Amino acid sequence: MDNMLDKLKVLSDAAKYDVSCATSGVNRQNSGKIGSASSMGICHSWSSDGRCISLLKVLFTNKCVYDCQYCVNRRTADVQRASFEPEELADLVIEFYRRNYIEGLFLSSAVEVSPDYTTERIIRAIRILREIHGFAGYIHAKIVPGVSPELVNQVGLLADRLSINIELPTTKSLELLAPQKKMAAIVTPMKQITETILDRRQLSGVSYGNGGGYGNGSDYGAAYSSANSKGSYGGFTNLSDNGFLIRETGDEFPQGLKQQIQSRSGYKEKFAPAGQSTQMIIGATPESDRRIIKTSESLYKTFKMKRVYFSAYIPVGNVASGLLPSAMTAVPLRRENRLYQADWLMRFYKFTADEIIDEANPFLDLEVDPKMSWALRNLKHFPMEINKVSYEELLRIPGVGTTSAMRIIRQRRLSTIKFDDLKKLGVVVKRAQYFLTCCGKYYGGVAQDPFLIRQKLLPPENQMSMFSETMPTRTVGNRNLENPQSVVDANGNLQIGDGGRHG
Amino acid sequence: MEIFKLETVVAMVDYIYDGTFEGLLTCVHTNYYGERANGIYPEADYQVSILTEFYKIVTDEEKAHAVYSGIRTKISEEALERVYRVHLSSHKEKENIILSYLRLGFKKGGCISSMHAHPVVLAMQDLDRKVSFEKVRLLGLVRFSEINGVLFCSIEPDHDVLELMADHFADRYKNEAFTIFDKRRKKAIFCHAGKWYIAAVDPEIIPDFEKEERFYQDLWKVYFENIAIKERTNPRCQKRCMPVRYWKNLTEIGIMETK
Numbered sequence: 010m011d012n013m014l015d016k017l018k019v020l021s022d023a024a025k026y027d028v029s030c031a032t033s034g035v036n037r038q039n040s041g042k043i044g045s046a047s048s049m050g051i052c053h054s055w056s057s058d059g060r061c062i063s064l065l066k067v068l069f070t071n072k073c074v075y076d077c078q079y080c081v082n083r084r085t086a087d088v089q090r091a092s093f094e095p096e097e098l099a100d101l102v103i104e105f106y107r108r109n110y111i112e113g114l115f116l117s118s119a120v121e122v123s124p125d126y127t128t129e130r131i132i133r134a135i136r137i138l139r140e141i142h143g144f145a146g147y148i149h150a151k152i153v154p155g156v157s158p159e160l161v162n163q164v165g166l167l168a169d170r171l172s173i174n175i176e177l178p179t180t181k182s183l184e185l186l187a188p189q190k191k192m193a194a195i196v197t198p199m200k201q202i203t204e205t206i207l208d209r210r211q212l213s214g215v216s217y218g219n220g221g222g223y224g225n226g227s228d229y230g231a232a233y234s235s236a237n238s239k240g241s242y243g244g245f246t247n248l249s250d251n252g253f254l255i256r257e258t259g260d261e262f263p264q265g266l267k268q269q270i271q272s273r274s275g276y277k278e279k280f281a282p283a284g285q286s287t288q289m290i291i292g293a294t295p296e297s298d299r300r301i302i303k304t305s306e307s308l309y310k311t312f313k314m315k316r317v318y319f320s321a322y323i324p325v326g327n328v329a330s331g332l333l334p335s336a337m338t339a340v341p342l343r344r345e346n347r348l349y350q351a352d353w354l355m356r357f358y359k360f361t362a363d364e365i366i367d368e369a370n371p372f373l374d375l376e377v378d379p380k381m382s383w384a385l386r387n388l389k390h391f392p393m394e395i396n397k398v399s400y401e402e403l404l405r406i407p408g409v410g411t412t413s414a415m416r417i418i419r420q421r422r423l424s425t426i427k428f429d430d431l432k433k434l435g436v437v438v439k440r441a442q443y444f445l446t447c448c449g450k451y452y453g454g455v456a457q458d459p460f461l462i463r464q465k466l467l468p469p470e471n472q473m474s475m476f477s478e479t480m481p482t483r484t485v486g487n488r489n490l491e492n493p494q495s496v497v498d499a500n501g502n503l504q505i506g507d508g509g510r511h512g
Numbered sequence: 513m514e515i516f517k518l519e520t521v522v523a524m525v526d527y528i529y530d531g532t533f534e535g536l537l538t539c540v541h542t543n544y545y546g547e548r549a550n551g552i553y554p555e556a557d558y559q560v561s562i563l564t565e566f567y568k569i570v571t572d573e574e575k576a577h578a579v580y581s582g583i584r585t586k587i588s589e590e591a592l593e594r595v596y597r598v599h600l601s602s603h604k605e606k607e608n609i610i611l612s613y614l615r616l617g618f619k620k621g622g623c624i625s626s627m628h629a630h631p632v633v634l635a636m637q638d639l640d641r642k643v644s645f646e647k648v649r650l651l652g653l654v655r656f657s658e659i660n661g662v663l664f665c666s667i668e669p670d671h672d673v674l675e676l677m678a679d680h681f682a683d684r685y686k687n688e689a690f691t692i693f694d695k696r697r698k699k700a701i702f703c704h705a706g707k708w709y710i711a712a713v714d715p716e717i718i719p720d721f722e723k724e725e726r727f728y729q730d731l732w733k734v735y736f737e738n739i740a741i742k743e744r745t746n747p748r749c750q751k752r753c754m755p756v757r758y759w760k761n762l763t764e765i766g767i768m769e770t771k
Contacts, residue, residue, distance in 0.1 A: 017731055038683055045684045052753070053652040054764060055739035059749025063652070066739060101731070107663060107688065108656045110763070146684075323743045340743050359553050384649075419626040430629035506528045 010404060013101070021092040022071045023071040023082050024117055027174075027288065029343055032063045032112040032147045034283035042143030044106060044113075046169065051112050064115040064149060065105055069093055073119035077176070077187035078332050079293050080187045081325045082119045092121070096133035103142050113147030114138070115170075124156040128164065135167045147283075152202075155194040161201055162280070170283040170315070173199050176508050182294035186332060202285045209280055284315040291348060292335055292341040293322035296372035299362075306362040309355065319353065321345040347373040354380055354412050357411055358404045382409045384444055385459040391444040392451055395426055408441030410498040428452050440466065526566040529607075533599050535608055537576035539569045552607035553716045559714055587617040590625055599638045600672040608634050647673040651680055653754070655763040656690060657725050663690035666718070666761055674701060678708045693718065729763050736764035 033050030052061040070092035071082045081088065093101075098116075105111045116134065118127050131150060138144040150168035165171055173195055177183045180192045206229070287308060291301065305317040322340045324334065351373060356359035365379050366372075374382040384391065384407050395400055395417060403414040406460055413435035420426055420434060428447040432438050443453040445461045455461045525547055529535035531554040543549045550564060561564070583592045585688035595610055603609070612632045617624045627633045633687045646669055654677075663685065667674075678701050681690065686706040693700040694712060702714040759765045 014731060014734055018734055018738055021735050025741055027740050039686050042687050043685060047651075047680075050649070050650070051652045052579075054736065054762070055750045057747060057750055058742075058744040059746035059753065060740070060744075061753065062736070062739060065735070104728050107658070107685070107731065108728060108732070108763070109652075109654050109665070112652070164559040218551055313562060321744075323741060342744065345723045416628045422627050423623060426629070433629045433634050435628075 013097065015089075016091045016093060017067070017101075020067045020069075020071060020087050020093065024066045024068045024115070024120070025087075025419055026081070026320060026323070027051045027066060027115065027117055027151070027319045029149065029168075029170075029172060029286055029288065029316065030061055030063050031149075031286070031316065032067065034315060035147070037145060037282075038147070039145050041139070041145035043103065044144050044146030046113070046145070052073065053109070053111055063112040064147065064360065065102055065111045065113070066115040067093070067098070067117075069116060069118035069127070069134065070121045071119045072121045074122070075120055075187070075189045077190065078320065079176075079186055079290055079325065086325070093134070095130065095137055096355055098134045099137040099142060099144075102138060104144055104145065106144070113149070115149040115151075117151035118153065120153055122462065123162060124153040127153050128156045128160045132160065132163050135164070139167055149283075152198050154190055154198070156198060158198070158201055161198050162205065165202065165205060165280040168281060170286060171202055171281045172286045174288045175304075175308070176289060177294055178289050178296045178301045179294070181421055182296065186293065199285065199287070199312050202281060206313070210375075247379050248312045260510065276353070286314055286316040286318065287310065287312075288318040290322050291319045292338075298344070298348060298351075298373045299368065299371040301348060301356075302362045302366055304356060305352060319345050319352075320347045343375050344373070347375060347379060351379045354383075359401065377463065378407075380405075381440065385463060388457050388459060391457065392446045393444065393451070394449065395445045395447050396430070406441055406444045408437035408439065408444075410435070524550045524564045526550050526558070526564050527552045527569045528556060528558045528566055529553075529569045530571055533596065534573060534576040535571040536599060536610065537579040538572045539607070540579045540611060541572075542567075542569055542577035544613065549611065552611060554607075557604075583614065583617070586621065586706050587614075588622040588625065591617055591622070594625075594636060596642050597610060597643045597676070598636055600676070601639045601643045602671050603639055606639065624661065626668065643671045643673060643676075645669050647676040649679060649758075653758050653762065654681075654692065655761065657729070657763075659719050660726075661689070663688055664693070664718070665691070666693045668696045668761065669758075670757075671693065672697060674699065677701070678703065678710070682706050682708045695762055733764050 026443050031050055031051075032046065033048055035046045036048035037046040039045045052063045053496065054062040056062055068082070070090075071088070072083045072090045072092060073080075074086045080086075102111075104115070114135075116131055118131055121127050121130075135148055135150060138148070145172075148168045149170040149172065150164050152164065152171050152173045154173060161171075174185060175195055176190065183192055197484060289301070289304070300336055301319070308317050310316050321344070322334065323340050324338060325442055351360075351365045355362065355367055360380075360383070364383060377385070384405070390402075390405065393406060395403075400414055400418055403409050404411065404416055409417070416434045417436075419424060420430070425448060426434070428450070431441065431447070443455065443457075443465070446452075453462070455465055513627060519590050527539045527542065527549045528621060529539050529552065536552065539549065539552045543552075547567070555568070558566070580592070583595060593611075595613070598606055598610055598613075609632070613624070613636045616630070620627070622628070624633055628637065638717075650667060650673060654665050654667060656665045658664075674692065674697070677692065681692070681701075682703050683706065685703070688703040691700050691702055693715075695715065698713055701708050701710050710751055
């Protein structure tokens, strides 16, 4: 297949089930010829499924020697096959990047010949980008299970983020659906990446901060960019006579210092400055939500993952075996959404997996979000006095997010917070009112009873459902795409309370 | 907008000014050292009324400087940046919101940035968020086309965020020459080798892109359509993240209109 258009079609089609599209976690001025990275991440477009597009997400090749049941590219599947040449892929990235279509590259691959052969091809393409084109934008590279450690190290020195998909929540499921992939082959490179990142950090003696990196140019970079922006805020309009010039570049840094900044923040010395992430498929195998959350909690702890992504299983065409849910099964989008909310609670709200979900109810409540669900199970902690409790306690109140909690703390140093102020501070009062008091007064209007509060929270048409079943079934109603609560973008970023945040 | 009218003033005097940031700061200066303003409006949009007198405030660099450093030292750097960004918004009462904010700020000092529930601070905060958010959104939504080796794009932002975008692209494309044209305000960033300036532009100068450009545009469209997972189609979410008013300047959307 020679035509670029066809190749791109086949190889992007094959890559779209990789969830991660994050470009955050690394801040870098243009240290090469073209490109930069922003720690807040920049989304460039949104596809018709509502997921954000920030990276050119492609497979290097979809010719695969493996036969994983859940995968569109498995060896036995009847699909068109194609491969990029390293040079043409690098050109494509640069041309897309110049036009501001993308924020960088997400390069994955099927396993052609062997993991090492595949990875060497990936390295070749990224090296051309970094060294010949001087590309300083964001690169996310996929590590193929079973690859040799030297190659992992090489990829890590070129890419910003690395990921190895854990694929399924348990070893048993992996054996069943992807018999050629071994859990050990997945975990070994994960461990290597974690250890390399930790080692480098210790050697340079620099705290990691918000994904900055070692060899640490980032401090200088930050100082430089803020100085630069001050320059433009402070730069007065040129009140020249001709009235043509409106504004121009702010004052530059002294040349010597700027060069120093550039050489010190060069990407070459850093190993995966944006850390590593992983992904697992939800709904292809019968694991409970509790099992999934526990697995992801241990991934965060053991491997210091930046993100663990979930991907709702979408039936792939012509499945021969009876190992997977049938093609008629609804895509469990609501369940995926709840899992992401639980993930948020672990990462930003300091919840543990056991708090979010206990053994008695191993599936997340589909009617209310996990934080609400926790609060309803733990009414003994509520209502909390908004003018007294600590930041950590504020974060436990449904409807209070990280931003509004911070504002509450700052505001109450100056004056007492009244109930009417809460909305202005960004609190979702509709949800929060049952869990707090303002100056000792409770505004919820119903008794502190989990059942009564739940009745108030559900939309009117759902309010009776509590009488018919305590645990909603998992396959019904999951495809309610019109429901504003089931909104997930490409990164699985979603709104939870008002603390939804990009990561 | 009742709250932004200032306390009872004996004479009802409006200020009109030239619309520049420096002009606005001169108005603030005059408000303190001359007659108090009932309201401040840009000259271009001002509706003369028989009930109010109006003064035309002439921009004065020295007075503007005094207010500028006054905000920085007596309130905070953060407040200064906020005032600057709000001045870029297209809100009709922005000048009066800024004036109320500065009056409060000169009274209370740096702590106003923590007074989140105060109506004046809240109004500033909201406008600031809108401007900053649109800037960040546009950093992603800008689409360049190559014309004779120069990158060119058009935008039509709600707020005047053009100059806030300049540093980002100047650094990212430091080896390129590019232009970002604000159709609505008829001005553009011109950037070459990391240096930029903004100048007024006649819309007639915009050239057409060449045929080779189509090649990458088509590739991008194909990618855009392919990357969506059909089983998850969710146009509401797409439109919420990427409002339709930005679509006309997006390369990838053409394909969606035809289908």
